[in-house]
Amino acid sequence: MDYLSRAITVADGAFGGAVYNWVKTRQRMRNNAAFSADVYRLEALVRELSDRGKDFSIAEIEARREELAAQRQQMRDKYPEHYADLKSDYSIDLRQIQRARAADSSAVIGFYGNAQIMYRLFVSADTIDLTILDDVKDRVRTLSEQLPELRDNAADPAPFHAALREIYGHLFSGIDGLLPERLHIIANDYLEQIPYSALRQDREGEAPRYLGVEKTLSRQFSLRSMELLQDIQLPDVQAQPLALAPVFENELLEASALRQAGFQLPPLLYNAEEVTTLQSIGPGRFYLANRATLRNFLRHADRHSIIHLATHAISSEVDGLASRVYLLDDAGQPVSLYAADIGNQTLNADLVTLSACETGAGSQHVVEGTVGLTKAFIAAGARGVVASNWAVDDRATAELMETFYRAIDAGQSPPAALRTARRTYLARHPEAHPSRWAAFESYGGRGIPRWEDAYPWWQSPWAYAALALFALLGAFWGVKKIRHA
Structure with missing residues (x-):
């Protein structure tokens, strides 16, 4: 299990490390004004260098690349604890992931693929499973690439629905009966483009059962960023x-x-x-x-x-x-x-x-x-x-x-x-x-958003009614004083 956790850490960091790094960086930016200013300064250099509308000479491009490299090194020298934290904190413990899934009665499913391999990681309250899906990777890739055209063919929706059933069958084979109510899906490459909410769990001829209707789905960028986005204050x-x-x-x-x-x-x-x-x-x-x-x-x-x-x-x-x-x-x-x-x-x-x-x-x-x-x-x-x-x-x-x-x-x-x-x-x-x-x-993040849907007392209908009443009483009192005079 330790070896599998280390292997998943490498894959997870490769596919989701950028999001994780930015979430951690933003948190430090909120708490450190000087760090925030330095990050914005660095990002301005990156945007300038990547601006296709600017006609830089080769010498100017090289000068800006050197400046960018120097600025990045200055950031590492100035904030070594930040970069050390990014490296040391990125580790996956599948047993810990499993305990978290047991706590909220959910499961996480990672679909990872490229031209050479496709595999699935499934972690639920009582299961940790890694399955190689090489025998179906070419078919899944072909179907995923065909989906947009099939989806837009309103005159004949049957092939689209057939593709949704087939993709579900390939990707969820062996775990269909293990799925809890809440699923967190991670996917990379062509697997990222699959509309998981629309995948059909039913067989042909049965009443439709769509995955995103039968289950609560969240899409995640990586295992580590999923935890971080949930926990960050x-x-x-x-x-x-x-x-x-x-x-x-x-x-x-x-x-x-x-x-x-x-x-x-x-x-x-x-x-x-x-x-x-x-x-x-x-x-x-x-x-x-x-x-x-x-x-x-x-x-x-x-x-x-x-x-x-x-x-x-x-x-x-x-x-x-x-x-x-x-x-x-x-x-x-x-x-x-x-x-x-x-x-x-x-x-x-x-x-x-x-x-x-x-x-x-x-x-x-x-x-x-x-x-x-x-x-x-x-x-x-x-x-x-x-x-x-x-x-x-x-x-x-x-x-x-x-x-x-x-x-x-x-x-x-x-x-x-x-x-x-x-x-x-x-x-x-x-x-x-x-x-x-x-x-x-x-x-x-899959937490409940902060939302105070009640108006403050001074914006409530009762407050406006009270203000109107006071205004009316004030006007009445003013008229009464004038008449008395």
Whole structure:
């Protein structure tokens, strides 16, 4: 078991080390202003060097690379305890993982694969199992690559559903009967792109049983970051939502660097409903239409426990850090919030919901996997992110988000609330295609977000009624004094 723990530590660190390092770094940045300033200075150099819009000469590039290397060495020399902590604290004890799973009646499943090998790690309250899946890796890769095209073939959904059944059969063979109610899924490479919530547990001809409806699923980046995101203590902030829903008018954008060249931002007819749902639950900061600006986001993002962005997004398959969500500038025109810039401030949110298309996608790094908006918000300090795996239907999303947030308000975690939202949607629309309800998944932290949904006494209806009464009495008393005079 010790050998297996050491082997998993190496694999886990390779695939999830970057997220773990950023979570640890953000925590130190919150507590050390000088360290925070040095990190921002270093990141500015990285962004400048990677800016494709700047025409650097070879000599200038080399000079900046040397400067970057020198700055990194200065950081190591100035904060040796931080870098020592990153190395010494990254170890996996599978027995400890098992005890944690017994405590919360859950299981963690890691799917790891590349061109040469595929294997599955399963840890539950009473089982630690490592299974080699080489005999099905080529078939699973082929199916995973076919899924987007099959999903978008609305005229013939049968092949898509057949693929979802087959993938489930290959990946969960031997553990199907061992699955508890709560599952934490880690996956890398092509396995990361599989929509686990939509996988079908039923056999052909049986009533549909989708994994993300039958079970509560959370998506994790690694075993170690899963523990860290759960345990980390965030500072006290306003335990209320910051929500933005901009309005668009068919703006045509130039996006030649992205997959969607000439991407158009059509009007969103139902995104405002998502924000009004949050407003109906309780207080917060809510920005609709032309008030949903990048300026308002940047002004308040680090002060809220919940952030909700109901907008458009583009995920770049070329450069994940060029992935973006769209807000508005002060003139009401679309402006980009890039993944590369999200970390310019440290967030303290328990939950960031990216209610937009393909916010869980991005470019594929050979080691780190998908690099895009989801990891950018986690690296910026958010505990958890809810993001979509494909283009989502505006109306269906509004309906899902209403159920999701009412479940959060009732005390459910984001993974559990998403399961509730899926079940509720299917109860209302039993024939709905998974493309309408299975896109969103919960990444990272799985605790209940801080949310004070009651208004402070001075903002309550009773307070306003009392103020109105005092004003009326004051006016009456003033009139009485004048008449007496």
